Amino acid sequence: MSNVHPFPAGGKSAKSARKKGGRANGHHAAIGEALLIQDIDGRPVDVLEKIIQAGGLYLAPSDARSDVNLEAAPSAQFLWTVQGLDTLxxxxxxxxxxxxxxxxxxxxxxxxxxxxQAKTTHKLIQKLDAMLPTDEFILSPNSFGPEFMAEYATNAAMLMVSRFAISLLGYYDAQFIRTKKDRRKDMMMDFVDVYREVIQDCQIHINAHDYLLKELASAQRAMNKVMKEL
Structure with a gap:
Protein backbone atom coordinates (compact mmCIF):
# COMPACT_ATOMS: atom_id res chain seq x y z
CA MET A 1 0.00 0.00 0.00
CA SER A 2 1.54 3.31 -1.03
CA ASN A 3 0.13 6.77 -0.41
CA VAL A 4 1.77 9.80 -1.99
CA HIS A 5 0.56 12.93 -0.23
CA PRO A 6 2.08 16.33 0.57
CA PHE A 7 2.93 15.39 4.14
CA PRO A 8 6.41 15.85 5.59
CA ALA A 9 8.16 12.48 5.75
CA GLY A 10 8.62 10.78 9.08
CA GLY A 11 6.79 13.41 11.10
CA LYS A 12 9.29 16.18 10.34
CA SER A 13 8.32 19.83 10.59
CA ALA A 14 5.48 20.71 8.27
CA LYS A 15 7.09 24.09 7.66
CA SER A 16 9.98 22.56 5.76
CA ALA A 17 7.56 20.97 3.31
CA ARG A 18 5.80 24.23 2.42
CA LYS A 19 6.79 27.12 0.17
CA LYS A 20 10.10 28.84 0.79
CA GLY A 21 9.89 31.80 3.07
CA GLY A 22 11.55 33.63 5.89
CA ARG A 23 10.92 32.90 9.54
CA ALA A 24 11.36 35.34 12.36
CA ASN A 25 9.79 35.62 15.79
CA GLY A 26 7.68 32.51 15.24
CA HIS A 27 6.40 33.70 11.84
CA HIS A 28 6.72 31.69 8.64
CA ALA A 29 5.90 33.34 5.31
CA ALA A 30 4.12 30.28 3.93
CA ILE A 31 1.86 29.43 6.85
CA GLY A 32 1.70 32.54 8.98
CA GLU A 33 2.12 33.04 12.69
CA ALA A 34 2.47 29.86 14.74
CA LEU A 35 -0.07 29.49 17.53
CA LEU A 36 1.65 27.95 20.54
CA ILE A 37 -0.47 26.30 23.23
CA GLN A 38 0.93 25.10 26.54
CA ASP A 39 0.86 21.39 27.29
CA ILE A 40 0.41 19.98 30.80
CA ASP A 41 4.15 20.44 31.47
CA GLY A 42 4.06 24.09 30.43
CA ARG A 43 5.86 23.52 27.12
CA PRO A 44 4.66 25.47 24.06
CA VAL A 45 3.20 23.26 21.33
CA ASP A 46 2.21 24.16 17.78
CA VAL A 47 -0.83 21.88 17.65
CA LEU A 48 -1.56 22.47 13.97
CA GLU A 49 1.95 21.46 13.00
CA LYS A 50 1.71 18.42 15.28
CA ILE A 51 -1.47 17.22 13.55
CA ILE A 52 0.26 17.56 10.19
CA GLN A 53 3.36 15.78 11.48
CA ALA A 54 1.09 12.88 12.43
CA GLY A 55 0.08 12.54 8.79
CA GLY A 56 3.73 12.55 7.81
CA LEU A 57 4.27 9.49 9.98
CA TYR A 58 1.94 7.29 7.94
CA LEU A 59 1.04 9.12 4.71
CA ALA A 60 4.35 10.46 3.41
CA PRO A 61 5.89 8.68 0.39
CA SER A 62 7.64 5.52 1.52
CA ASP A 63 10.82 6.34 -0.42
CA ALA A 64 11.24 9.48 1.70
CA ARG A 65 11.36 7.58 4.98
CA SER A 66 14.46 7.08 7.05
CA ASP A 67 13.32 3.87 8.78
CA VAL A 68 14.27 1.56 5.91
CA ASN A 69 14.26 -1.55 8.10
CA LEU A 70 10.62 -1.05 9.01
CA GLU A 71 9.72 -0.38 5.38
CA ALA A 72 10.53 -4.01 4.54
CA ALA A 73 8.10 -5.36 7.14
CA PRO A 74 4.61 -6.37 5.90
CA SER A 75 3.06 -4.64 8.89
CA ALA A 76 5.01 -1.39 8.35
CA GLN A 77 2.06 0.70 7.17
CA PHE A 78 -0.03 -0.35 10.16
CA LEU A 79 2.80 0.46 12.58
CA TRP A 80 3.33 3.87 10.98
CA THR A 81 -0.38 4.54 11.36
CA VAL A 82 -0.17 3.70 15.07
CA GLN A 83 2.69 6.20 15.38
CA GLY A 84 0.48 8.78 13.69
CA LEU A 85 -2.31 8.10 16.17
CA ASP A 86 0.07 8.52 19.11
CA THR A 87 1.03 11.95 17.79
CA LEU A 88 -2.61 12.92 17.27
CA GLN A 117 -13.20 9.97 19.90
CA ALA A 118 -9.59 9.70 21.04
CA LYS A 119 -10.50 6.89 23.44
CA THR A 120 -12.68 5.08 20.88
CA THR A 121 -10.05 5.30 18.14
CA HIS A 122 -7.30 4.11 20.47
CA LYS A 123 -9.44 1.17 21.61
CA LEU A 124 -10.17 0.12 18.02
CA ILE A 125 -6.51 0.33 17.04
CA GLN A 126 -5.65 -1.93 19.98
CA LYS A 127 -8.17 -4.50 18.71
CA LEU A 128 -6.80 -4.29 15.18
CA ASP A 129 -3.27 -4.67 16.53
CA ALA A 130 -4.35 -7.79 18.42
CA MET A 131 -5.79 -9.38 15.26
CA LEU A 132 -2.80 -8.41 13.09
CA PRO A 133 -0.79 -11.53 12.16
CA THR A 134 2.95 -11.60 12.73
CA ASP A 135 5.19 -10.58 9.83
CA GLU A 136 6.38 -14.18 9.53
CA PHE A 137 2.79 -15.42 9.26
CA ILE A 138 1.90 -12.74 6.70
CA LEU A 139 4.86 -13.82 4.55
CA SER A 140 3.92 -17.48 4.85
CA PRO A 141 3.39 -19.03 1.40
CA ASN A 142 0.73 -21.39 2.72
CA SER A 143 -2.20 -18.96 2.56
CA PHE A 144 -3.30 -15.49 1.49
CA GLY A 145 -5.41 -15.23 4.65
CA PRO A 146 -2.82 -13.47 6.87
CA GLU A 147 -2.05 -10.94 4.14
CA PHE A 148 -5.77 -10.24 3.75
CA MET A 149 -6.13 -9.73 7.51
CA ALA A 150 -3.17 -7.34 7.56
CA GLU A 151 -4.54 -5.32 4.65
CA TYR A 152 -7.97 -5.09 6.27
CA ALA A 153 -6.50 -4.01 9.62
CA THR A 154 -4.27 -1.43 7.95
CA ASN A 155 -7.07 0.16 5.93
CA ALA A 156 -9.35 0.24 8.97
CA ALA A 157 -6.62 1.85 11.07
CA MET A 158 -5.79 4.48 8.46
CA LEU A 159 -9.47 5.34 8.05
CA MET A 160 -10.12 5.78 11.77
CA VAL A 161 -6.90 7.69 12.46
CA SER A 162 -7.55 10.03 9.53
CA ARG A 163 -11.09 10.67 10.77
CA PHE A 164 -9.65 11.59 14.16
CA ALA A 165 -7.18 13.95 12.48
CA ILE A 166 -10.02 15.72 10.67
CA SER A 167 -11.93 16.07 13.94
CA LEU A 168 -8.87 17.65 15.56
CA LEU A 169 -8.46 20.06 12.66
CA GLY A 170 -12.15 20.95 12.81
CA TYR A 171 -11.90 21.68 16.53
CA TYR A 172 -8.72 23.70 16.00
CA ASP A 173 -10.42 25.70 13.25
CA ALA A 174 -13.47 26.50 15.38
CA GLN A 175 -11.54 27.42 18.52
CA PHE A 176 -8.31 29.03 17.34
CA ILE A 177 -8.64 30.41 13.81
CA ARG A 178 -10.30 33.78 14.13
CA THR A 179 -10.43 35.17 10.59
CA LYS A 180 -10.49 33.85 7.04
CA LYS A 181 -7.30 35.82 6.40
CA ASP A 182 -5.39 33.65 8.87
CA ARG A 183 -2.82 31.81 6.72
CA ARG A 184 -3.14 28.76 8.94
CA LYS A 185 -6.66 28.35 7.54
CA ASP A 186 -5.41 27.66 4.00
CA MET A 187 -2.69 25.35 5.26
CA MET A 188 -5.16 23.47 7.43
CA MET A 189 -7.67 23.00 4.60
CA ASP A 190 -4.92 21.56 2.37
CA PHE A 191 -4.39 18.75 4.84
CA VAL A 192 -8.09 18.29 5.60
CA ASP A 193 -8.54 17.50 1.91
CA VAL A 194 -5.70 14.98 2.00
CA TYR A 195 -7.06 13.24 5.10
CA ARG A 196 -10.47 13.06 3.39
CA GLU A 197 -8.87 11.50 0.34
CA VAL A 198 -7.29 8.84 2.56
CA ILE A 199 -10.64 8.11 4.20
CA GLN A 200 -12.36 7.69 0.83
CA ASP A 201 -9.61 5.43 -0.49
CA CYS A 202 -9.61 3.24 2.63
CA GLN A 203 -13.41 3.04 2.61
CA ILE A 204 -13.33 1.71 -0.95
CA HIS A 205 -10.87 -1.00 0.09
CA ILE A 206 -12.87 -1.89 3.20
CA ASN A 207 -16.10 -2.15 1.18
CA ALA A 208 -14.33 -4.53 -1.20
CA HIS A 209 -13.09 -6.56 1.77
CA ASP A 210 -16.60 -6.68 3.26
CA TYR A 211 -18.00 -7.96 -0.03
CA LEU A 212 -15.33 -10.63 -0.21
CA LEU A 213 -16.01 -11.68 3.39
CA LYS A 214 -19.72 -12.05 2.66
CA GLU A 215 -18.98 -14.15 -0.42
CA LEU A 216 -16.55 -16.32 1.52
CA ALA A 217 -19.08 -16.79 4.32
CA SER A 218 -21.73 -17.80 1.78
CA ALA A 219 -19.36 -20.26 0.13
CA GLN A 220 -18.41 -21.67 3.54
CA ARG A 221 -22.06 -22.25 4.46
CA ALA A 222 -22.69 -23.99 1.15
CA MET A 223 -19.63 -26.18 1.61
CA ASN A 224 -20.64 -27.12 5.17
CA LYS A 225 -24.09 -28.09 3.93
CA VAL A 226 -22.64 -30.33 1.23
CA MET A 227 -20.21 -31.93 3.68
CA LYS A 228 -23.07 -32.81 6.04
CA GLU A 229 -24.92 -34.52 3.21
CA LEU A 230 -21.98 -36.70 2.26
Whole structure:
Protein backbone atom coordinates (compact mmCIF):
# COMPACT_ATOMS: atom_id res chain seq x y z
CA MET A 1 0.00 0.00 0.00
CA SER A 2 1.54 3.31 -1.03
CA ASN A 3 0.13 6.77 -0.41
CA VAL A 4 1.77 9.80 -1.99
CA HIS A 5 0.56 12.93 -0.23
CA PRO A 6 2.08 16.33 0.57
CA PHE A 7 2.93 15.39 4.14
CA PRO A 8 6.41 15.85 5.59
CA ALA A 9 8.16 12.48 5.75
CA GLY A 10 8.62 10.78 9.08
CA GLY A 11 6.79 13.41 11.10
CA LYS A 12 9.29 16.18 10.34
CA SER A 13 8.32 19.83 10.59
CA ALA A 14 5.48 20.71 8.27
CA LYS A 15 7.09 24.09 7.66
CA SER A 16 9.98 22.56 5.76
CA ALA A 17 7.56 20.97 3.31
CA ARG A 18 5.80 24.23 2.42
CA LYS A 19 6.79 27.12 0.17
CA LYS A 20 10.10 28.84 0.79
CA GLY A 21 9.89 31.80 3.07
CA GLY A 22 11.55 33.63 5.89
CA ARG A 23 10.92 32.90 9.54
CA ALA A 24 11.36 35.34 12.36
CA ASN A 25 9.79 35.62 15.79
CA GLY A 26 7.68 32.51 15.24
CA HIS A 27 6.40 33.70 11.84
CA HIS A 28 6.72 31.69 8.64
CA ALA A 29 5.90 33.34 5.31
CA ALA A 30 4.12 30.28 3.93
CA ILE A 31 1.86 29.43 6.85
CA GLY A 32 1.70 32.54 8.98
CA GLU A 33 2.12 33.04 12.69
CA ALA A 34 2.47 29.86 14.74
CA LEU A 35 -0.07 29.49 17.53
CA LEU A 36 1.65 27.95 20.54
CA ILE A 37 -0.47 26.30 23.23
CA GLN A 38 0.93 25.10 26.54
CA ASP A 39 0.86 21.39 27.29
CA ILE A 40 0.41 19.98 30.80
CA ASP A 41 4.15 20.44 31.47
CA GLY A 42 4.06 24.09 30.43
CA ARG A 43 5.86 23.52 27.12
CA PRO A 44 4.66 25.47 24.06
CA VAL A 45 3.20 23.26 21.33
CA ASP A 46 2.21 24.16 17.78
CA VAL A 47 -0.83 21.88 17.65
CA LEU A 48 -1.56 22.47 13.97
CA GLU A 49 1.95 21.46 13.00
CA LYS A 50 1.71 18.42 15.28
CA ILE A 51 -1.47 17.22 13.55
CA ILE A 52 0.26 17.56 10.19
CA GLN A 53 3.36 15.78 11.48
CA ALA A 54 1.09 12.88 12.43
CA GLY A 55 0.08 12.54 8.79
CA GLY A 56 3.73 12.55 7.81
CA LEU A 57 4.27 9.49 9.98
CA TYR A 58 1.94 7.29 7.94
CA LEU A 59 1.04 9.12 4.71
CA ALA A 60 4.35 10.46 3.41
CA PRO A 61 5.89 8.68 0.39
CA SER A 62 7.64 5.52 1.52
CA ASP A 63 10.82 6.34 -0.42
CA ALA A 64 11.24 9.48 1.70
CA ARG A 65 11.36 7.58 4.98
CA SER A 66 14.46 7.08 7.05
CA ASP A 67 13.32 3.87 8.78
CA VAL A 68 14.27 1.56 5.91
CA ASN A 69 14.26 -1.55 8.10
CA LEU A 70 10.62 -1.05 9.01
CA GLU A 71 9.72 -0.38 5.38
CA ALA A 72 10.53 -4.01 4.54
CA ALA A 73 8.10 -5.36 7.14
CA PRO A 74 4.61 -6.37 5.90
CA SER A 75 3.06 -4.64 8.89
CA ALA A 76 5.01 -1.39 8.35
CA GLN A 77 2.06 0.70 7.17
CA PHE A 78 -0.03 -0.35 10.16
CA LEU A 79 2.80 0.46 12.58
CA TRP A 80 3.33 3.87 10.98
CA THR A 81 -0.38 4.54 11.36
CA VAL A 82 -0.17 3.70 15.07
CA GLN A 83 2.69 6.20 15.38
CA GLY A 84 0.48 8.78 13.69
CA LEU A 85 -2.31 8.10 16.17
CA ASP A 86 0.07 8.52 19.11
CA THR A 87 1.03 11.95 17.79
CA LEU A 88 -2.61 12.92 17.27
CA UNK A 89 -3.47 11.87 20.82
CA UNK A 90 -0.61 14.05 22.08
CA UNK A 91 -2.13 16.96 20.13
CA UNK A 92 -5.60 16.19 21.50
CA UNK A 93 -4.26 16.15 25.06
CA UNK A 94 -2.85 19.65 24.57
CA UNK A 95 -6.21 20.90 23.29
CA UNK A 96 -8.11 19.22 26.12
CA UNK A 97 -5.74 20.66 28.71
CA UNK A 98 -6.17 24.12 27.19
CA UNK A 99 -9.95 23.71 27.49
CA UNK A 100 -9.58 22.75 31.13
CA UNK A 101 -7.48 25.85 31.77
CA UNK A 102 -9.92 28.16 29.98
CA UNK A 103 -13.40 26.57 30.20
CA UNK A 104 -15.07 29.92 29.65
CA UNK A 105 -13.54 30.22 26.16
CA UNK A 106 -13.95 26.66 24.91
CA UNK A 107 -16.93 24.63 23.74
CA UNK A 108 -17.04 21.92 26.41
CA UNK A 109 -19.30 19.65 24.36
CA UNK A 110 -16.79 19.68 21.51
CA UNK A 111 -13.96 18.98 23.94
CA UNK A 112 -15.82 16.01 25.41
CA UNK A 113 -16.49 14.69 21.90
CA UNK A 114 -12.81 14.99 21.05
CA UNK A 115 -11.83 13.13 24.21
CA UNK A 116 -14.33 10.35 23.51
CA GLN A 117 -13.20 9.97 19.90
CA ALA A 118 -9.59 9.70 21.04
CA LYS A 119 -10.50 6.89 23.44
CA THR A 120 -12.68 5.08 20.88
CA THR A 121 -10.05 5.30 18.14
CA HIS A 122 -7.30 4.11 20.47
CA LYS A 123 -9.44 1.17 21.61
CA LEU A 124 -10.17 0.12 18.02
CA ILE A 125 -6.51 0.33 17.04
CA GLN A 126 -5.65 -1.93 19.98
CA LYS A 127 -8.17 -4.50 18.71
CA LEU A 128 -6.80 -4.29 15.18
CA ASP A 129 -3.27 -4.67 16.53
CA ALA A 130 -4.35 -7.79 18.42
CA MET A 131 -5.79 -9.38 15.26
CA LEU A 132 -2.80 -8.41 13.09
CA PRO A 133 -0.79 -11.53 12.16
CA THR A 134 2.95 -11.60 12.73
CA ASP A 135 5.19 -10.58 9.83
CA GLU A 136 6.38 -14.18 9.53
CA PHE A 137 2.79 -15.42 9.26
CA ILE A 138 1.90 -12.74 6.70
CA LEU A 139 4.86 -13.82 4.55
CA SER A 140 3.92 -17.48 4.85
CA PRO A 141 3.39 -19.03 1.40
CA ASN A 142 0.73 -21.39 2.72
CA SER A 143 -2.20 -18.96 2.56
CA PHE A 144 -3.30 -15.49 1.49
CA GLY A 145 -5.41 -15.23 4.65
CA PRO A 146 -2.82 -13.47 6.87
CA GLU A 147 -2.05 -10.94 4.14
CA PHE A 148 -5.77 -10.24 3.75
CA MET A 149 -6.13 -9.73 7.51
CA ALA A 150 -3.17 -7.34 7.56
CA GLU A 151 -4.54 -5.32 4.65
CA TYR A 152 -7.97 -5.09 6.27
CA ALA A 153 -6.50 -4.01 9.62
CA THR A 154 -4.27 -1.43 7.95
CA ASN A 155 -7.07 0.16 5.93
CA ALA A 156 -9.35 0.24 8.97
CA ALA A 157 -6.62 1.85 11.07
CA MET A 158 -5.79 4.48 8.46
CA LEU A 159 -9.47 5.34 8.05
CA MET A 160 -10.12 5.78 11.77
CA VAL A 161 -6.90 7.69 12.46
CA SER A 162 -7.55 10.03 9.53
CA ARG A 163 -11.09 10.67 10.77
CA PHE A 164 -9.65 11.59 14.16
CA ALA A 165 -7.18 13.95 12.48
CA ILE A 166 -10.02 15.72 10.67
CA SER A 167 -11.93 16.07 13.94
CA LEU A 168 -8.87 17.65 15.56
CA LEU A 169 -8.46 20.06 12.66
CA GLY A 170 -12.15 20.95 12.81
CA TYR A 171 -11.90 21.68 16.53
CA TYR A 172 -8.72 23.70 16.00
CA ASP A 173 -10.42 25.70 13.25
CA ALA A 174 -13.47 26.50 15.38
CA GLN A 175 -11.54 27.42 18.52
CA PHE A 176 -8.31 29.03 17.34
CA ILE A 177 -8.64 30.41 13.81
CA ARG A 178 -10.30 33.78 14.13
CA THR A 179 -10.43 35.17 10.59
CA LYS A 180 -10.49 33.85 7.04
CA LYS A 181 -7.30 35.82 6.40
CA ASP A 182 -5.39 33.65 8.87
CA ARG A 183 -2.82 31.81 6.72
CA ARG A 184 -3.14 28.76 8.94
CA LYS A 185 -6.66 28.35 7.54
CA ASP A 186 -5.41 27.66 4.00
CA MET A 187 -2.69 25.35 5.26
CA MET A 188 -5.16 23.47 7.43
CA MET A 189 -7.67 23.00 4.60
CA ASP A 190 -4.92 21.56 2.37
CA PHE A 191 -4.39 18.75 4.84
CA VAL A 192 -8.09 18.29 5.60
CA ASP A 193 -8.54 17.50 1.91
CA VAL A 194 -5.70 14.98 2.00
CA TYR A 195 -7.06 13.24 5.10
CA ARG A 196 -10.47 13.06 3.39
CA GLU A 197 -8.87 11.50 0.34
CA VAL A 198 -7.29 8.84 2.56
CA ILE A 199 -10.64 8.11 4.20
CA GLN A 200 -12.36 7.69 0.83
CA ASP A 201 -9.61 5.43 -0.49
CA CYS A 202 -9.61 3.24 2.63
CA GLN A 203 -13.41 3.04 2.61
CA ILE A 204 -13.33 1.71 -0.95
CA HIS A 205 -10.87 -1.00 0.09
CA ILE A 206 -12.87 -1.89 3.20
CA ASN A 207 -16.10 -2.15 1.18
CA ALA A 208 -14.33 -4.53 -1.20
CA HIS A 209 -13.09 -6.56 1.77
CA ASP A 210 -16.60 -6.68 3.26
CA TYR A 211 -18.00 -7.96 -0.03
CA LEU A 212 -15.33 -10.63 -0.21
CA LEU A 213 -16.01 -11.68 3.39
CA LYS A 214 -19.72 -12.05 2.66
CA GLU A 215 -18.98 -14.15 -0.42
CA LEU A 216 -16.55 -16.32 1.52
CA ALA A 217 -19.08 -16.79 4.32
CA SER A 218 -21.73 -17.80 1.78
CA ALA A 219 -19.36 -20.26 0.13
CA GLN A 220 -18.41 -21.67 3.54
CA ARG A 221 -22.06 -22.25 4.46
CA ALA A 222 -22.69 -23.99 1.15
CA MET A 223 -19.63 -26.18 1.61
CA ASN A 224 -20.64 -27.12 5.17
CA LYS A 225 -24.09 -28.09 3.93
CA VAL A 226 -22.64 -30.33 1.23
CA MET A 227 -20.21 -31.93 3.68
CA LYS A 228 -23.07 -32.81 6.04
CA GLU A 229 -24.92 -34.52 3.21
CA LEU A 230 -21.98 -36.70 2.26
Missing amino acids: IDAANVLIYEAQRHPERMDQESVDGLDQ
